[in-house]
Amino acid sequence: MENGDTKPRRAGGRLCCLCNNRRAALKRPKTLEQICRECFYEVFEEEIHQVIVDNQLFKPGERIGIGASGGKDSTVLAYVLSELNRRHNYGLDLFLLSVDEGITGYRDDSLETVKRNEVQYGLPLKIVSYKDLYGWTMDEIVKMIGLKNNCTFCGVFRRQALDRGAALLKVDKLVTGHNADDIAETVLLNILRGDVARYELLLEIEQMYCNYNRRRRANSEMQTFQNLNLICTYAYFKRLDYFSTECIYSPNAYRGFAREFIKDLERMRPRAILDIIKSGEDFRIATTTKMPEQGNCARCGYISSQKWCKACVLLEGLNRGLPKIGIGRSRGIDNDHQKEMKRSNGSKNIESKQCGTLDF
Numbered sequence: 079m080e081n082g083d084t085k086p087r088r089a090g091g092r093l094c095c096l097c098n099n100r101r102a103a104l105k106r107p108k109t110l111e112q113i114c115r116e117c118f119y120e121v122f123e124e125e126i127h128q129v130i131v132d133n134q135l136f137k138p139g140e141r142i143g144i145g146a147s148g149g150k151d152s153t154v155l156a157y158v159l160s161e162l163n164r165r166h167n168y169g170l171d172l173f174l175l176s177v178d179e180g181i182t183g184y185r186d187d188s189l190e191t192v193k194r195n196e197v198q199y200g201l202p203l204k205i206v207s208y209k210d211l212y213g214w215t216m217d218e219i220v221k222m223i224g225l226k227n228n229c230t231f232c233g234v235f236r237r238q239a240l241d242r243g244a245a246l247l248k249v250d251k252l253v254t255g256h257n258a259d260d261i262a263e264t265v266l267l268n269i270l271r272g273d274v275a276r277y278e279l280l281l282e283i284e285q286m287y288c289n290y291n292r293r294r295r296a297n298s299e300m301q302t303f304q305n306l307n308l309i310c311t312y313a314y315f316k317r318l319d320y321f322s323t324e325c326i327y328s329p330n331a332y333r334g335f336a337r338e339f340i341k342d343l344e345r346m347r348p349r350a351i352l353d354i355i356k357s358g359e360d361f362r363i364a365t366t367t368k369m370p371e372q373g374n375c376a377r378c379g380y381i382s383s384q385k386w387c388k389a390c391v392l393l394e395g396l397n398r399g400l401p402k403i404g405i406g407r408s409r410g411i412d413n414d415h416q417k418e419m420k421r422s423n424g425s426k427n428i429e430s431k432q433c434g435t436l437d438f
């Protein structure tokens with residue numbers, strides 16, 4: 079995600095619109111009100127609390143995993159959730175869950191931040207690694223396939239690794255720190271790609287709160303996301319300990335363009351991001367459009383609309399030295415595999431290896 083660690087702009091010498099007492103420190107994009115730091119903390123935290131309550135996201139006694147990358151969003155999420163859990167007596171058992179993709183000089187450093195967060199917030203931490211789950215680190219994958227398409231491997235493996243880690247922790251739900259900017263980018267990118275099926279699936283998956291329901295992500299009703307600038311401001315004012323370096327393997331120019339475009343729009347109209355998300359939510363797919371049917375991967379059991387899930391397809395390609403299998407639009411294992419095997423004259427049985435070494 080974009081590094082937005084800019085110092086928040088001062089809102090002149092005006093008084094806070096909410097308390098009428100302290101000096102205003104920033105402007106809220108939603109209401110354009112000038113507010114002070116203390117009122118900002120309260121509004122920011124209570125907005126999240128309200129969404130949790132309105133959508134009955136959690137039940138007392140539940141075990142909740144927090145996807146912790148060490149970045150600002152998940153650090154703010156972990157901090158705010160543990161504060162709210164205490165303040166409002168949610169009665170939740172919170173855990174940090176990190177995925178080590180095996181990216182030297184990036185993830186190893188950010189994991190050090192998460193280890194400090196473990197102590198600072200008193201939340202137990204579980205780390206699962208691509209090496210243990212799939213037998214490959216991202217460093218090794220990039221060595222084999224180069225920089226092009228490496229984000230596809232990383233994204234697919236991470237999504238599944240988070241689910242596997244959640245199963246190991248026996249959590250009832252997994253929450254991630256996707257912010258409003260991430261969601262708006264995804265809405266825009268999928269419209270630009272004309273990929274409606276993926277669009278719906280991503281909207282479902284890339285929500286700040288995903289209900290974790292063993293091997294299957296249920297539809298979440300959570301539809302409110304905090305804006306990236308506000309998250310940066312919150313982390314900056316609160317002096318939270320987070321890691322803010324960009325991944326060394328993520329050139330992803332197309333997403334970068336969408337990000338810059340959205341930022342420009344936001345500068346002109348602060349509500350732009352929320353409006354893009356709203357449009358995404360209101361977007362209805364024509365009933366004549368064929369949607370993928372969701373089932374389970376025949377090999378590892380993970381949620382999949384194809385015979386094999388994307389992670390198994392990609393992993394098979396890596397293990398066979400045919401890493402292009404499964405890259406690009408999802409046409410299913412049979413199609414991709416046949417093409418790649420034709421090219422390589424291969425004749426091995428595709429269903430020969432298990433996906434990863436850990437079971438659900």
Ligand SMILES: Nc1ncnc2c1ncn2[C@@H]1O[C@H](COP(=O)(O)OP(=O)(O)OP(=O)(O)O)[C@@H](O)[C@H]1O
Binds near residue numbers: 150236260
């Ligand atoms: N390696 C990881 N381990 C655990 N959770 C992760 C990991 N990478 C991403 N996530 C989860 O997915 C969310 C969105 O991912 P994204 O790639 O935008 O994260 P980031 O920019 O590295 O960090 P952040 O979103 O925390 O600022 C994160 O907030 C986090 O909850």
